[in-house]
Amino acid sequence: MTKRILVIEDNPEDLLLARDLLEVSGYEAIEATGGEQGVELAKKYKPDLILMDIMMPKMDGYSACHAIKMDKATRKIPVVMLTALDYELNKEFAGDLGADGYLTKPISRQKLVDIIHRFSLKS
Numbered sequence: 001m002t003k004r005i006l007v008i009e010d011n012p013e014d015l016l017l018a019r020d021l022l023e024v025s026g027y028e029a030i031e032a033t034g035g036e037q038g039v040e041l042a043k044k045y046k047p048d049l050i051l052m053d054i055m056m057p058k059m060d061g062y063s064a065c066h067a068i069k070m071d072k073a074t075r076k077i078p079v080v081m082l083t084a085l086d087y088e089l090n091k092e093f094a095g096d097l098g099a100d101g102y103l104t105k106p107i108s109r110q111k112l113v114d115i116i117h118r119f120s121l122k123s
Contacts, residue, residue: 005116006030006047008038008064009082010056014105018051018082021112035059039067042074049119051103054083054090062097069098078119082107 005027009015012033019029030045032038035052036059042050050068054061061081068074080101081094091102103115 002026002028003049003116004028004030004045004047006032006038006041006045006050007082008032008035008050008052008056008061010034010053014053014082018107018112021107021109025109025113025116027116035061035064035067038064039071039074042068042077043071046074047077049116050077050079051082051115052079054081054085054094062093065094065099066097080115080119 005022007015007018007029009018010033015031019031022029030041030047032041035056052061052064065079068079078100080103081099082103084105086104094102101115103111
């Protein structure tokens with residue numbers, strides 16, 4: 001069974017790159033272009049993993065992660081923040097809100113595969 005990964009990213013190029021890297025690695029990618037849409041798709045599809053940008057308009061990644069982790073239906077889904085913010089304070093704050101991992105951009109296929117395998121989602 002193909003593992004399903006939700007990518008929540010407002011930058012079209014980063015979204016396309018993540019989707020392509022996931023699909024070439026054998027995963028099904030679900031795409032959301034913002035935090036609110038991502039929370040709804042997490043509830044709808046119950047993905048095996050969520051990769052989420054932090055800096056997004058309207059609902060940022062911190063708020064979306066918190067909403068996902070506070071909802072009984074989605075709280076067990078691992079959330080990895082996928083962001084250009086490489087500061088220890090951001091990592092700690094994301095962890096305080098329930099993020100299970102933190103991956104900085106730019107991403108490579110190997111970084112992505114490593115984080116996916118960390119959550120036992122081998123395709």
